[in-house]
Amino acid sequence: MQAYTPPRETAGFFRSKLVIIGLGVVVLAGLILGVIAQQNKEIKIVDDRKSYEVTVFGGTVNDALAKAGIKLYDRDLVEPGLKTRLHEGMKITVTRAIDVNVIADGQTTKVRTPLRTVKEILRDAEIKINPLDKVEPQLDDELTNGDIIRITRVTEKTVFENRTIAFKTERQPDNRLYRGITHVVREGKNGVAQRTVKVTLENGKEVKREVVGEKVVKEPVNKIVAFGTLREKTVSRGGSIRFSRVMVMNATGYTYTGHNTASGIPPRPGVAAVDPEVIPLGTKLYIEGYGYATALDVGSAIKGNKIDLFFATEAQADRWGRRNTKVYIIE
Known part of the structure; x- marks a missing residue:
């Protein structure tokens, strides 16, 4: 039996269809590859001081971190957020949380935070700083894990x-x-x-x-x-004396003891024993109730404003006794 040979027009028709289908497949494949290429995104991840570059097919920041094998822990900070959609060239930053001790108000508080400056950490921990308070380190200083913040409350x-x-x-x-x-x-x-x-x-x-x-x-x-300025005194026997000063002294009487005076002369009426630091030896005196005398003797009991007056007899010394009297230092 003779084989069937299609007409030339029919064979041409089928060849045209095949060409069209082939072109369609190529175009579709190109579109699919284009879409895939558009969905693949180059992403940069900075994890503290480490950097990663990953290619991710669509998805979110969380998907990119998973692709890079990066694990997150309590209070780690990711920017932008984990649910943010990825885009070509995106940069993801992971800031690891650190532990900081804050000493304030008599107690130590452990703070875990992704923040770095003292000011930010205190604000994050809701620890209030008053205007006069002292903070160490300074508010703008950056901290690392294990650092300590000391707050001195000033009022x-x-x-x-x-x-x-x-x-x-x-x-x-x-x-x-x-x-x-x-x-x-x-x-x-x-x-x-x-x-x-x-x-x-x-x-x-x-x-x-x-x-x-x-x-x-x-x-x-x-x-x-008031201080006196009179320098003359009328004495009981008439006349007057000029003196440089007058003192009220506690005066006692004594008589001959068998010893000469401190000046080396025998005692006699008109000899007075004094404290040389108050009245120098040799000073001429006038004593109210006694008369004229010269400071020529000393005594162990004669200190300060005390004076001992010589009398010829013990009876006279006894009659004088002890009294306060004015002593004039004669010029």
Whole structure:
């Protein structure tokens, strides 16, 4: 039997169809490959100081991290967020959380945070800083794992203190008094000043006091002392003496003891024993109730404003006894 030979027109038709189908397959394959190429994205990941580059077919930031084998732990920070869709050339940053100890208010608080500066860490931990507080390290310093933040709580308060204002002594001449004699005209009284003091405390302990103001609430009253200017005295036997000063002294009497005076001469009426630091030996004196004398002797009991007057007999010394009297230092 003779084989069937299709007409030339029919064979041409089939060849055209095959060409069209082939072209369609090529175009479709190109489209598919194009779509795949568009879905594959080059992504850069920075994990602290390590860098990775991965190619990911579509997906999210979380998919890119999984593709790179990067594990996340408590409080690690990923930017942008894990659910963010990927795009070509995207950069993903992973900041690892660190542990920082904060010492404040008498206790230590462990803070786990992805932040780095002191200021950010304290804000993240909701630890309040007051304007006067001291923070170490500085607020803008960056920290690493295991670092410590120390907060010193600083407070100020105002207190009031009273201060004594000492009175002064005013001296006034008085020609009614002998030279060396004084008289208190008015007693002095201290005044009072109120100070305003700013007290600084660190963690409740006082570290500084500063006077910021003061006012007088009670004025002091000065003491007034009159001093004598008279240099002449009329003596009981008539006439007068000129003296440089007069002192009120505790005077006693003594008689001959068998020993010469400190000046080396035998004692006699008109010899006085004195404290040389008060009245130098050899000084001429006039003693009220006794008369003229010269400081020529000393005594172990004669100290300060004491004077011992020589009498010819023990009876005279006994009659004198012990009394306060004025002693004039003769010029």
